[in-house]
Every structure is written in C-alpha cells, then in structure tokens.
Amino acid sequence: MSAPRLGFVAQTHTGAVEYDDLVAAGATEGFDFVELYMDGATERRALDPERIETLHERHGLDLAVHLPFVDLDLGSPRPLVREASRRxxxxxxDAAAEMGAEKAVLHADTDATPPEFGRESVLPHALESIERLDAYADDAGVEVCVENLPGRLFSTYDFDVLTAETDASLTLDTGHARVDGLDEAEMADALREFDDRISHVHVNDSRVPEDEHVPVGSGTIDFERAFRPVRDGDWDGTLSVEVFTFDFDYVATSRRKLEAWL
Structure with a gap:
C-alpha cells in the first residue's frame, strides 16, 4: 500500500483567517491537501468553485471538503425537513465536484431526540439519507465519508451499522473516538477491522476524554500506537489534521509530529 496523504481542516468558518492564505501555507509546509470547511464564511454560496480549483492547482494541493451540519437534519422524522437538508x-x-474535491466529510445526525423520538424511529431515516447522498456524490465523482460523532446517532460504535446498511465510506475522528471511550489499541483495531471502509481520518489530540481538538502532541493520545496499522501498511487512506486554532504554526507542528510517528 502507498503512504497516506496528509492534509488539514481549514478553520475558515468565522472569517478570522483567509482560505487563500491557508492554502499557500499548507503548500509551504508540505501538506498534500486541504479540507475546506463549507460553512460560515466559506459556505457554498460564498465560494467561487472555479477560483478554488485554480487556487489548488497553482499550489499543487488536492482538495477535500467538510460538509455543513449545524442546522441540517438528515434523520428528522419530518419528511420535508429531511428533504431540505438533503437538497x-x-x-x-455539486460545488465540491466543481472545485475538484475528492472527498466530502458528512455528519449524518439528527436533533430529533427522546422523549419525543427514539433512536429506532430516526435511524432508518438517517440511513436512507446517507444512501441517497452517497449515490448522488458517487455520480458527481466525490466520495462521501460519514464521521463518528460521540454521543450522537452514529458514534464510533456504530461503524458496523453504517457498513452493514450503507455503501458510504467512513471518517474516523480520533478525538471523538476517545470521547466514546476508545483507547489507542481500540482505535488501531477500528482501522484494521474497517480498513476497506475508513477512507479518511480526522487527527486531533485531547488531554482528557473531551472533544478538545488541541494540536497533535499537546494532548495524551498515543498516536504512534493508535496508527500502528498505518505504519504497518494495513491502511492507506487520507489523514487530516483538525485543530481548533487560527494559528497555522500549531497545524504545521501537528503535521511534523504526525509524520515522525508514521
């Protein structure tokens, strides 16, 4: 297997940093791709797909996207809500395909929760939405990767459900997995067990079992152990540093530490 490509999630949603600057910095640092967060200041209506594609070609970087999620509901029991979210x-x-994106990270979730709605009533709707979006993306030439969300409809423990009921690829978020209670050996086991379905990994650290998204190496996750399957050549997807910071130095440091462990 070939070595995994390394990228980072661009924290552009608040408008505090410019996407062009991040792409240039990523190229200088030696990243292989950028994962564009398509929400807030960089939601789809604010983007010029042709310009984004040209920008990436100029800097020699591939592109992935993180689809919006905060106000969308793919598992709602209300058909019109689900349909609007899917549309x-x-x-x-469509915009991702126009920009030349290879992968699209998806939060397949719902705000329909107990006591009004139980898991059994929303799960089929969410799975149907995933299947429809996966087929739509496949026609557009983009790979949908469903992310594990701790304490939500599809946590790390639901990878078996997603692989059994859909054809979509998966995103493993290391911080989310830790919140779900997985240790590094169990993260490695997930990469091995679902090696043909986990296509993308969000790499972020944490000091405690909370969703901190601190720079890689500044927390307590033993990535050398968690990514043993990567080092052994048993997994070759894409790794995306997802650090909640506007200071690119921390992103660059995360890449260097990650590359050393790999």
Whole structure:
C-alpha cells in the first residue's frame, strides 16, 4: 500500500483567517491537501468553485471538503425537513465536484431526540439519507465519508451499522473516538477491522476524554500506537489534521509530529 496523504481542516468558518492564505501555507509546509470547511464564511454560496480549483492547482494541493451540519437534519422524522437538508447537501456536493474535491466529510445526525423520538424511529431515516447522498456524490465523482460523532446517532460504535446498511465510506475522528471511550489499541483495531471502509481520518489530540481538538502532541493520545496499522501498511487512506486554532504554526507542528510517528 502507498503512504497516506496528509492534509488539514481549514478553520475558515468565522472569517478570522483567509482560505487563500491557508492554502499557500499548507503548500509551504508540505501538506498534500486541504479540507475546506463549507460553512460560515466559506459556505457554498460564498465560494467561487472555479477560483478554488485554480487556487489548488497553482499550489499543487488536492482538495477535500467538510460538509455543513449545524442546522441540517438528515434523520428528522419530518419528511420535508429531511428533504431540505438533503437538497442543501446535494448543492454542496455539486460545488465540491466543481472545485475538484475528492472527498466530502458528512455528519449524518439528527436533533430529533427522546422523549419525543427514539433512536429506532430516526435511524432508518438517517440511513436512507446517507444512501441517497452517497449515490448522488458517487455520480458527481466525490466520495462521501460519514464521521463518528460521540454521543450522537452514529458514534464510533456504530461503524458496523453504517457498513452493514450503507455503501458510504467512513471518517474516523480520533478525538471523538476517545470521547466514546476508545483507547489507542481500540482505535488501531477500528482501522484494521474497517480498513476497506475508513477512507479518511480526522487527527486531533485531547488531554482528557473531551472533544478538545488541541494540536497533535499537546494532548495524551498515543498516536504512534493508535496508527500502528498505518505504519504497518494495513491502511492507506487520507489523514487530516483538525485543530481548533487560527494559528497555522500549531497545524504545521501537528503535521511534523504526525509524520515522525508514521
């Protein structure tokens, strides 16, 4: 297997940093791709797909996207809500394809929760939405990767459900996995067990079992152990540093530490 490509999630949603500057910095640092967060200041209506594609070609970087999620509901028991959410995400996938994106990270979630709605009533709707979006993305030439969300509809423990009921690829978020209670050996086991379905990994550290997204190496996750399957050549997807910071130095440091462990 070939070595995994390394990228980073661009924290552009608040408008505090410019996407062009991040792409240039990523190229200088030696990243292979950028994962564009398509929300807030960089949601699809604010983007010029042709300009984004040209920008990436100029700097020699590939592109992935993180689809919006905060106000969308793919598991709602209300058909019109689900349909509107899917249509918005389809429009985002169209834009992603126009920009030349290879992968699209998806939060397949719902705000329909107990006591009004139980898991059994929303799960089929979310799975149907995933299947429809995956098929739509496939036609557009983009790979949908469903992310594990701790304490939500699809946590790290639901990878078996996602692989059994859908054809979509998966995103493993290391910080989310830790919140779900997985240790480094169990993260490695997940990479081995679902090696043909986990296509993308969000790499972020934490000091405690909370969703901190601190720079890689500044927390307590033993990535050398967690990524043993990567080092052994048993997994060759894409790794994306997802650090909640506007200071690119921390992103660059995360890449260097990650590369050393790999």
């Amino acid at each position: 918005e995400l389809e429009a985002c996938l």
